[in-house]
Amino acid sequence: MPCDVPCHLTKERQFLWNGTADLVLFSFNQGSEVDTLVAQGAKKSHQHFALSSMEPSTLFPDLSRPEYLKKFDLKATYHLDSDVPRIYLGHDRLNPETFLDFHWMTPPRAKRKDRLVSLVVSNCGKKDKNGRLRYMKELGKHVFIHSFGQCLNNAKASDYMDEPMPDSHERMRKRNRSLQDVLRNCREKMELIRTFKFHLALENSDTPDYVTEKFGIALAAGTVPIVKSRKNNYHLFAPHPHSYVVAEDFASPKVQTGLH
Structure with missing residues (x-):
C-alpha cells in the first residue's frame, strides 16, 4: 500500500x-x-x-x-467526522476484486422502456427497523420492480445481463461461483442494473453519513438511485442535488410512481 x-x-x-x-x-x-x-x-x-x-x-x-x-x-467508521473516515464509495486498493470496485468512468448505457426499477436486496430480516421492506412492497403495488435479490425476488439476473463484462463468466468458471455469488461484486451489479432507469438503493438504517455501495453502484451504472431518507446525508456524496430521488420527499409510494 x-x-x-x-x-x-x-x-x-x-x-x-x-x-x-x-x-x-x-x-x-x-x-x-x-x-x-x-x-x-x-x-x-x-x-x-x-x-x-x-x-x-x-x-x-x-x-x-x-x-x-x-x-x-x-x-x-463511516461517519465523516471520525478520526479516520471509512466510506463505502471508494476503491479497495489492497484487493481490487472486492465488492468496492466501482469503475466510475464506465460509459452509461441506453435505458430500456421495459426496465424501469431494479432492486438487489437479500437481507429480508423480520426486523425492518426503518421500514424499507414495507416501502418496497408498497411501491411494488403501483409499479413493477425487477427484484434480483432474495427480497421480493421475481427476476433472474442471467436473463438481464445483455452484455456481460469480459471477465465476469470467466471468474465464475475459475472460482466455481454461482451468478448470485458474483452479484455481490460491484461490477456485476452495475452490469445488471445499467439498462434500468431507477435503482432502489435503500439502506437498512436511516443514519447520518451511512451511505453504502448500493448508492455508489447506481451512480456508477448511470442509473438514478432511489434512497429512503435524507437523514443519511446523501447530498455530501452525490455529484449533483438532482442525481438521486428521496422516497420520503413524496407523500406516498403511489404518488412517487408519477416520477417517470
Whole structure:
C-alpha cells in the first residue's frame, strides 16, 4: 500500500503483547476484549486502540453509547467526522476484486422502456427497523420492480445481463461461483442494473453519513438511485442535488410512481 510512513499490517497478536504494534484495530463487537486486554496490562503507553466499524449504530446500539466508545482512542467508521473516515464509495486498493470496485468512468448505457426499477436486496430480516421492506412492497403495488435479490425476488439476473463484462463468466468458471455469488461484486451489479432507469438503493438504517455501495453502484451504472431518507446525508456524496430521488420527499409510494 503506497504510504509515506512505513506500515506493516498483521494479525499476529504477539506484536500487541510485546509492544511492537503502535495501533491495534478492534471490530465493533470487541469491546469486552478491550477491557480484558487493558486489565491484563497488554496495552502499552504508546499504543492506540482503535474501533473499526462500518455498521450503523441503529442496528448495533453500542456504537452510539459514549461509555462504550471511550474504550477506544481512535474511531474509524463511516461517519465523516471520525478520526479516520471509512466510506463505502471508494476503491479497495489492497484487493481490487472486492465488492468496492466501482469503475466510475464506465460509459452509461441506453435505458430500456421495459426496465424501469431494479432492486438487489437479500437481507429480508423480520426486523425492518426503518421500514424499507414495507416501502418496497408498497411501491411494488403501483409499479413493477425487477427484484434480483432474495427480497421480493421475481427476476433472474442471467436473463438481464445483455452484455456481460469480459471477465465476469470467466471468474465464475475459475472460482466455481454461482451468478448470485458474483452479484455481490460491484461490477456485476452495475452490469445488471445499467439498462434500468431507477435503482432502489435503500439502506437498512436511516443514519447520518451511512451511505453504502448500493448508492455508489447506481451512480456508477448511470442509473438514478432511489434512497429512503435524507437523514443519511446523501447530498455530501452525490455529484449533483438532482442525481438521486428521496422516497420520503413524496407523500406516498403511489404518488412517487408519477416520477417517470
